[in-house]
Amino acid sequence: MSFSKRVLxxxxxxxxxxxxxxxxxxxxxDKQAAFxxxxxxxxxxxxxxxxxxxxxxxxxxSYQHVLISDLVKIEFDYAIVLKEDGHPVISLPALARVTKKxxxxxxxxxxxxxxxxxxxxRETRERxxxxxxxxxxxxxxxxxxxxxx
Numbered sequence: 001m002s003f004s005k006r007v008l009x010x011x012x013x014x015x016x017x018x019x020x021x022x023x024x025x026x027x028x029x030d031k032q033a034a035f036x037x038x039x040x041x042x043x044x045x046x047x048x049x050x051x052x053x054x055x056x057x058x059x060x061x062s063y064q065h066v067l068i069s070d071l072v073k074i075e076f077d078y079a080i081v082l083k084e085d086g087h088p089v090i091s092l093p094a095l096a097r098v099t100k101k102x103x104x105x106x107x108x109x110x111x112x113x114x115x116x117x118x119x120x121x122r123e124t125r126e127r128x129x130x131x132x133x134x135x136x137x138x139x140x141x142x143x144x145x146x147x148x149x
Contacts, residue, residue: 005033005140006075008098010068011082012040016049017106018082019060020125023053024132025080032140036076038068048109048121056125072097078139080132082106100139104131 007025011018022037029035042065053060079098085108106124109117 003032003034005077007033007035007140008038008071008076008079009035009082010038010040010079012084013043016046016121017084017104017124017128018065019046019049019063020053020128021080021082021104021132022063023058023060024129025136027058028133029136029140032136033077036071036074037063037065038071039065040068042067048117051118052121052125055122056129078102078135080104080135084108102131102135104128 009018009021009025018037018039022035025033025035045061045063050061074097076098077100079101081101081103083103083105085106104127107120109120112120
């Protein structure tokens with residue numbers, strides 16, 4: 001299938017939030033655009049993200065990322081950048097060719113105990129889902145025009 005729009009989801013380290021964002025884009029915006037997931041520093045799959053997405057009946061265990069540096073020659077219409085605490089804002093050549101950037105800020109979970117981490121992942125999942133749905137509605141859905149009477 002050929003798409004007229006391309007969306008990049010980018011983060012420094014996976015942290016699972018990249019996977020959550022891409023999962024909702026694919027779930028709700030599947031026919032609207034092509035979605036690519038990229039990271040600056042790859043990590044192994046995040047168990048917290050897998051768990052909270054399973055609660056929403058979405059399996060992200062097989063999600064793969066590419067390195068953002070591998071995407072320099074590809075033009076994207078949109079970039080959803082996950083700004084993680086403790087990491088600088090991503091400013092790489094791959095993002096220079098993006099028409100519109102949207103930032104979602106997420107906190108670090110390194111100082112949280114397991115129960116707090118699970119709660120934070122659930123809250124962040126819901127915040128990301130709302131932001132993704134708003135993005136799809138405002139940016140990707142075709143305009144609906146009323147037919148003349």
